[in-house]
Amino acid sequence: MTSAAEIFAAHVSRPLSAPVEANVFAPSNIALSKYWGKRDKALNLPLNSSLSISLGQWGTETRIAPADVDSLVFNAELMAKDAPAAAKVWTFVDLFCGDNRPALAIETTNSIPTAAGLASSASGFAALTAALDAAFQTDLPKATLSMLARFGSGSATRSFWHGFVRWDAGQADDGTDSYAYPIDAALPDFRIAIVAVDTGPKAQSSTDGMTHTVATSPLYAPWPARAEADCAAIEAAVWAGDFATLGQLAEDNALAMHATMMAARPAVTYLKPQSWAVLDTLWAARRDGLQAFATMDAGANVKLIFEDPSTADVQSLFPDAQIINPFEAPPAGSV
Numbered sequence: 262m263t264s265a266a267e268i269f270a271a272h273v274s275r276p277l278s279a280p281v282e283a284n285v286f287a288p289s290n291i292a293l294s295k296y297w298g299k300r301d302k303a304l305n306l307p308l309n310s311s312l313s314i315s316l317g318q319w320g321t322e323t324r325i326a327p328a329d330v331d332s333l334v335f336n337a338e339l340m341a342k343d344a345p346a347a348a349k350v351w352t353f354v355d356l357f358c359g360d361n362r363p364a365l366a367i368e369t370t371n372s373i374p375t376a377a378g379l380a381s382s383a384s385g386f387a388a389l390t391a392a393l394d395a396a397f398q399t400d401l402p403k404a405t406l407s408m409l410a411r412f413g414s415g416s417a418t419r420s421f422w423h424g425f426v427r428w429d430a431g432q433a434d435d436g437t438d439s440y441a442y443p444i445d446a447a448l449p450d451f452r453i454a455i456v457a458v459d460t461g462p463k464a465q466s467s468t469d470g471m472t473h474t475v476a477t478s479p480l481y482a483p484w485p486a487r488a489e490a491d492c493a494a495i496e497a498a499v500w501a502g503d504f505a506t507l508g509q510l511a512e513d514n515a516l517a518m519h520a521t522m523m524a525a526r527p528a529v530t531y532l533k534p535q536s537w538a539v540l541d542t543l544w545a546a547r548r549d550g551l552q553a554f555a556t557m558d559a560g561a562n563v564k565l566i567f568e569d570p571s572t573a574d575v576q577s578l579f580p581d582a583q584i585i586n587p588f589e590a591p592p593a594g595s596v
């Protein structure tokens with residue numbers, strides 16, 4: 262069986278050259294067809310493909326510079342090396358660099374408002390992987406960066422491009438065919454609204470939630486095939502520029518994912534009463550003609566997708582929602 266260290270050693274040529282200063286931005290992303298379930302935990306391989314939309318200017322900027330001692334500054338705060346989030350970062354850096362790596366100063370900043378309550382592991386591990394590649398001038402193809410970032414977080418595979426991105430589950434035992442690529446069809450009117458319900462840390466990590474669901478939910482068995490079909494249908498709708506089909510499929514896919522969790526024993530419940538209240542309001546407005554759809558991840562917040570002509574209606578229903586144009590110009594230094 263191949264280990265994570267062997268995969269990195271096979272793709273990142275060693276010895277590494279001396280690091281230079283590098284600064285990279287990677288966008289966050291939201292899955293329209295969800296990744297839920299791992300076929301291999303050690304290699305972080307998914308049971309199904311997924312398709313996302315990147316969040317334009319919302320993401321993570323990471324700067325890496327040579328240093329005398331290791332340091333990690335996250336959102337202007339120096340992190341202890343053994344703090345859980347920092348430990349994940351250093352484990353990843355060690356995997357990328359191999360033995361005897363030089364000390365590094367890493368500075369990482371999220372442009373995602375904390376109030377939006379969005380997880381930042383997708384953009385965080387994509388920016389970290391791309392910054393390591395730039396700092397050590399390893400010049401890896403984006404597909405390889407995406408494959409390697411998977412070891413930090415599955416959703417990070419999709420954060421190397423703007424717009425629509427598909428992560429193929431792949432079939433190889435060593436996971437070298439499990440990475441993402443862009444779906445180069447722009448829908449310039451596409452908009453996202455983040456309706457924040459709960460901005461605190463999540464009660465259960467996505468890894469724990471999906472592992473428990475796969476192990477105990479009687480509704481999980483049909484999920485991988487359903488998710489694969491949804492992914493293909495959403496991709497076709499993107500290419501066709503058919504927003505209504507895309508939106509309905511994305512909402513159905515998210516609710517089906519949450520249904521697999523609710524049937525787990527005991528249930529995995531990320532949605533809160535307020536999430537359901539947002540859905541009720543949305544569905545009532547949709548009956549009155551609004552073309553907007555919802556998607557929810559491993560948390561209580563609700564993300565709406567719609568087209569620009571509906572922006573004013575969405576804003577009047579959810580005045581505190583943050584509206585994102587995923588096709589606005591990316592920030593300088595973006596992947």
Ligand code: PMV
Pocket residue numbers: 291292294295296297311382383414415416417467468557558559
């Ligand atoms: O890869 P993670 O640990 O960020 O898990 C992502 C899980 C979902 O957000 C629920 C779905 C997805 O495809 O992003």
